[in-house]
Amino acid sequence: MHEQLETLLEMQDLHMQRRALEEGGVRDLETGLFEMSAEQAIDALDAKITELELRLGKSIQERFRSLIGTHRRAVVPVLAGVCYGCFVAVPTSWAADADPNDRLNVCQSCGHFQYYPT
Numbered sequence: 605m606h607e608q609l610e611t612l613l614e615m616q617d618l619h620m621q622r623r624a625l626e627e628g629g630v631r632d633l634e635t636g637l638f639e640m641s642a643e644q645a646i647d648a649l650d651a652k653i654t655e656l657e658l659r660l661g662k663s664i665q666e667r668f669r670s671l672i673g674t675h676r677r678a679v680v681p682v683l684a685g686v687c688y689g690c691f692v693a694v695p696t697s698w699a700a701d702a703d704p705n706d707r708l709n710v711c712q713s714c715g716h717f718q719y720y721p722t
């Protein structure tokens with residue numbers, strides 16, 4: 605899989621966890637030996653997100669930020685040739701690649717990053 609695509613998916617996961625914590629309110633977590641407040645957990649996620657961001661090119665960082673800020677997802681799956689960001693069919697030439705996840709695809713219609721679930 606494309607290295608930056610992998611990083612983007614990881615970052616998206618962290619953002620989703622962050623959002624779940626925020627929406628869940630102040631419930632504290634028990635994570636193994638450690639007990640931490642939701643606030644601490646969010647701080648830890650933010651630190652990891654910042655660290656991961658450094659692996660991305662600047663334009664990719666900016667695209668990711670603007671997408672995750674306005675949509676729930678920045679990276680969307682392509683299933684049966686359809687982008688799940690906008691439900692528009694993707695050009696078939698893309699999906700015909702040996703492994704389309706080896707490149708970083710951006711939807712020409714909605715601008716989301718795309719990945720192909722296997």
Ligand SMILES: [Zn+2]
Pocket residue numbers: 687688689690691692711712713714715716
């Ligand atoms: Zn799309």
